[in-house]
Amino acid sequence: MSSEFKYQRRVQFAETDLAGIVHFSTMFRYLEEAEHAMWRAAGLTIAQRGSDLGWPRLGAALEFRNPLRFEEEFEVWVRVASLKTRTIEYEFTIVRGRTVIAVGTMTSVCVRKYPDGTMKATEIPADVAQKLDAFAQ
Amino acid sequence: MSSEFKYQRRVQFAETDLAGIVHFSTMFRYLEEAEHAMWRAAGLTIAQRGSDLGWPRLGAALEFRNPLRFEEEFEVWVRVASLKTRTIEYEFTIVRGRTVIAVGTMTSVCVRKYPDGTMKATEIPADVAQKLDAFAQ
Amino acid sequence: MSSEFKYQRRVQFAETDLAGIVHFSTMFRYLEEAEHAMWRAAGLTIAQRGSDLGWPRLGAALEFRNPLRFEEEFEVWVRVASLKTRTIEYEFTIVRGRTVIAVGTMTSVCVRKYPDGTMKATEIPADVAQKLDAFAQ
Amino acid sequence: MSSEFKYQRRVQFAETDLAGIVHFSTMFRYLEEAEHAMWRAAGLTIAQRGSDLGWPRLGAALEFRNPLRFEEEFEVWVRVASLKTRTIEYEFTIVRGRTVIAVGTMTSVCVRKYPDGTMKATEIPADVAQKLDAFAQ
Numbered sequence: 001m002s003s004e005f006k007y008q009r010r011v012q013f014a015e016t017d018l019a020g021i022v023h024f025s026t027m028f029r030y031l032e033e034a035e036h037a038m039w040r041a042a043g044l045t046i047a048q049r050g051s052d053l054g055w056p057r058l059g060a061a062l063e064f065r066n067p068l069r070f071e072e073e074f075e076v077w078v079r080v081a082s083l084k085t086r087t088i089e090y091e092f093t094i095v096r097g098r099t100v101i102a103v104g105t106m107t108s109v110c111v112r113k114y115p116d117g118t119m120k121a122t123e124i125p126a127d128v129a130q131k132l133d134a135f136a137q
Numbered sequence: 138m139s140s141e142f143k144y145q146r147r148v149q150f151a152e153t154d155l156a157g158i159v160h161f162s163t164m165f166r167y168l169e170e171a172e173h174a175m176w177r178a179a180g181l182t183i184a185q186r187g188s189d190l191g192w193p194r195l196g197a198a199l200e201f202r203n204p205l206r207f208e209e210e211f212e213v214w215v216r217v218a219s220l221k222t223r224t225i226e227y228e229f230t231i232v233r234g235r236t237v238i239a240v241g242t243m244t245s246v247c248v249r250k251y252p253d254g255t256m257k258a259t260e261i262p263a264d265v266a267q268k269l270d271a272f273a274q
Numbered sequence: 275m276s277s278e279f280k281y282q283r284r285v286q287f288a289e290t291d292l293a294g295i296v297h298f299s300t301m302f303r304y305l306e307e308a309e310h311a312m313w314r315a316a317g318l319t320i321a322q323r324g325s326d327l328g329w330p331r332l333g334a335a336l337e338f339r340n341p342l343r344f345e346e347e348f349e350v351w352v353r354v355a356s357l358k359t360r361t362i363e364y365e366f367t368i369v370r371g372r373t374v375i376a377v378g379t380m381t382s383v384c385v386r387k388y389p390d391g392t393m394k395a396t397e398i399p400a401d402v403a404q405k406l407d408a409f410a411q
Numbered sequence: 412m413s414s415e416f417k418y419q420r421r422v423q424f425a426e427t428d429l430a431g432i433v434h435f436s437t438m439f440r441y442l443e444e445a446e447h448a449m450w451r452a453a454g455l456t457i458a459q460r461g462s463d464l465g466w467p468r469l470g471a472a473l474e475f476r477n478p479l480r481f482e483e484e485f486e487v488w489v490r491v492a493s494l495k496t497r498t499i500e501y502e503f504t505i506v507r508g509r510t511v512i513a514v515g516t517m518t519s520v521c522v523r524k525y526p527d528g529t530m531k532a533t534e535i536p537a538d539v540a541q542k543l544d545a546f547a548q
Binding site: 013014016017018020021023025049069070117 | 431
């Protein structure tokens with residue numbers, strides 16, 4: 001519990017749609033913002049300039065429980081659910097006060113990027129694994 | 138197979154990110170575009186002006202197999218996997234030529250919207266169910 | 275000078291494009307975020323639930339001086355340049371430290387929204403004009 | 412007149428906001444989509460893989476005349492207003508049938524990108540200028 005990372009945010013106008021609520025695709029952006037904030041809290045960045053490592057998604061899934069509306073404040077709780085040789089799985093809960101907005105998961109893979117644009121799965125660097133481990137308890 | 142609906146599209150510049158590929162959250166927008174095009178092909182619209190019915194998401198999930206890049210042309214194949222009293226589940230495959238980009242599902246629920254902003258699950262209208270059934274074989 | 279409102283923000287990953295910098299259309303979203311934060315600071319909201327008033331754009335323009343990149347922190351300074359009977363003109367400067375990223379303007383008009391979806395320009399309510407005037411010196 | 416390029420499009424759900432109309436920042440994306448389609452029609456691409464040339468914006472401006480709504484079909488007319496040594500200025504009109512939605516301009520500069528991420532204005536290649544000239548009459 002204490003190892004979860006909390007990311008706080010407010011809904012912006014352009015994130016809503018004609019139904020008056022946050023568009024579901026934007027919820028996935030909230031997950032990513034929380035993930036990257038967690039990396040920063042761990043002293044890391046997902047996009048090191050000059051690095052040939054990348055972290056594309058293998059999968060992403062959300063269940064939506066309640067809508068979010070313009071200007072509402074909410075939290076994204078993120079936890080490292082599994083840290084394997086080449087992949088990281090995150091678990092997320094989006095809440096507004098005590099109301100659960102959505103729960104979900106994302107999995108990323110560590111890749112090496114080549115000059116021709118191809119990417120190949122590779123081992124997660126030891127220091128990255130060690131720093132993210134703080135959010136994996 | 139013959140009941141699947143095909144939606145064609147080209148990747149736009151603003152849909153890419155600094156990794157040089159389509160951002161994963163945009164892939165979920167592609168699913169929705171295909172869904173709405175399928176509704177139009179069935180003689181329906183997901184957002185009838187003046188209607189108090191809405192179709193919020195219960196869930197959405199994608200597995201990503203290959204990246205998409207700027208200006209590439211791709212197809213989203215969508216099928217109604219299950220049509221229940223109040224919910225619709227769709228199955229999607231995004232392909233570029235013979236390369237599978239992503240596969241996934243989305244589930245929506247039919248709701249009645251009330252003036253105070255609340256929404257309550259309700260039965261899918263008979264004519265909507267009948268028209269979507271063409272894509273459910 | 276003292277009447278300008280400052281909005282602070284960090285660049286998110288999905289806001290970048292394949293050129294490795296923030297997409298120019300996102301800069302306009304930053305302006306709007308700053309505008310809405312200024313309204314909140316004035317005790318107002320641009321989208322009062324149940325209200326039949328709206329604030330569509332008449333125009334928006336930006337000159338881009340320097341790029342913004344992933345995870346960079348920046349500020350949007352916003353000022354009410356002109357407050358007329360029915361329109362508000364804002365002036366914006368986006369800066370990262372001492373580096374000017376962009377300068378621009380936006381103009382909104384107060385409209386009354388009718389049940390058939392039409393909108394008609396109307397006078398800005400007195401209390402809104404009074405509260406925004408704090409940022410117009 | 413005959414040298415204008417026409418780009419056709421339909422409004423997608425995620426492009427609307429809680430006011431029920433297309434968000435103004437999305438209108439700028441429509442301009443860019445039209446610009447890039449015009450480049451393709453000229454046998455060009457704005458993002459040649461492996462090229463060290465880029466085309467960042469110097470400015471963008473739109474005046475909004477009428478709203479666009481979900482599923483409406485519209486056209487973006489684009490014309491090269493001025494082609495200088497290092498910059499291109501475009502003029503745009505967005506229309507839905509005979510209704511003008513918005514008019515505006517964008518200016519881009521040709522830059523050479525260096526490995527350290529910096530960019531420096533450079534001359535537009537002769538073949539690019541020649542091909543775009545077809546839309547500049």
